[in-house]
Amino acid sequence: MSHHPLLEVRGLQTRFFTRAGAVNAVNNVSFTLERGKILGLVGESGSGKSVTGFSIMGLVDKPGRVVGGQVLFNGRDLGQLREREMRKLRGNRIAMIFQDPMMTLNPVLRIDTQMIETVLAHKKVSRAQARELARDTIGMMGIASPEDRLMAYPHQLSGGMRQRIAIAIALLHQPDVIIADEPTTALDVTIQGQILSEIQNLTERYGTSLIWITHDLSVVAGLADEVAVMYAGRIVEYGSVSDVLDRTTHPYTMGLLNSLPSNNRHGTRLKQIPGMTPSLLSLPDRCAFADRCAHRTQACERMPERTAVSESHWVRCFNPILIEEAA
Structure with missing residues (x-):
């Protein structure tokens, strides 16, 4: 019998059809989630991470629509299920925790x-x-x-x-998968720590898999097994926590890490990523991060494909940061 990952997302594409044009909120996103594992989905506001969660759950409201790709749960294509069948799964085998409990x-x-x-x-x-x-x-x-x-x-x-x-x-219902959309962002640090600890214990106890959506890499460092870093609707770096946080290769991931207060000397200005996230209405047909990147070269005028850094670690970048350079 062939082994299926618990959850497999293949080439997921979600667009919002507005008067101004089509917004490419999720653009060719792929990842797998094994039973009992925690995946951290990380990025700035507007990177597409929450819409990825809603797309998996089948909760994208109009004018949004999943326009491509597959979401396989235990080998079943959720996109082929009727709404009634999806409702049986939703809240039962796959559950979501929202940023606002209300x-x-x-x-x-x-x-x-x-x-x-x-x-x-x-x-x-x-x-x-x-x-x-x-x-x-x-x-x-x-x-x-x-x-x-x-x-x-x-x-x-x-x-x-x-x-x-x-x-x-x-x-x-002790679901197989929980998608948590920044559920501790509005809470103070002490409560946040308690809830993270409780969630970790419960996933270990029941073998529940978890997708934890956040902008905070420091939360992911202590919680997740694997990390997917999203930028402008795409995953730009993916790997185990130690791969992505200790052997960072994408300049955007490095920018997120450098902007953490704990990674800046006391009394110095916080390092910021220059510029703004591009509009998802008119994404360039090249690396979306190029305009903000100190490593930009002529090659960045093309769209970067996935490049393997190691067996469990990949990046979309023509000029990845070398490990010696980052050290």
Whole structure:
């Protein structure tokens, strides 16, 4: 029997058809995710990382549309499923945690009502059993007094507590894959650290695979197994955490690393990547990062293909940073 990765994304393309023209939000993105592994999807705002997550889930709203590529889950092409079949998978085998927990939580319903309905949507159990599962899942997230939390309305909870509840809802059915779209960005560092630790423990316990979407490479360093760095709708560098963070080869990845406060001497100005992300409406038919890159040469007037750095590490760049140069 042939082995399928749990999730395989092949040449994914998503466009938004606006009056101004077609926005190439996700442009030929490919990666695989094995069971129990965590992939960090990293990039600036507007790089296409969130739209990649929504495209996998089949949640791209008009005027957006997936126009090419495949998303294979356990070997099944999700693009070929009817909406009813996709709904069976969504929230059950594949779940998403949003940046704003209020995208998950209904402000006018108590937490227990929302969690019980989520359980009953996919499991044939009694309401009492569904409530018990909801309470236990909240407890697993390290939330004290889960019974009291179940009786609360979302507005009665803090931002960190709401996000924990939203994560608990995503975990209710012990899904195979969770896509987390910057769920800790709005939280303070202490709460963020606690939630990251809880997520890591839960993925280890259940063998759940995770795509963690973020702009913060320091979060990915302590959480992920593999990293995909996105720029202007494309993955520009991909590999294991140690490959991408310790043997960085793409100038954009190096720019992201250099802009972290921890990588700058105290009292000095933060290093910034010059310029702006190009408009996804009119992407040049060449390296999209060229205008901001100190390593630019004549070769960059063409579109870079994937180049292997090692067996587990590739980059889209004509002038990759050499390891000795980066050291």
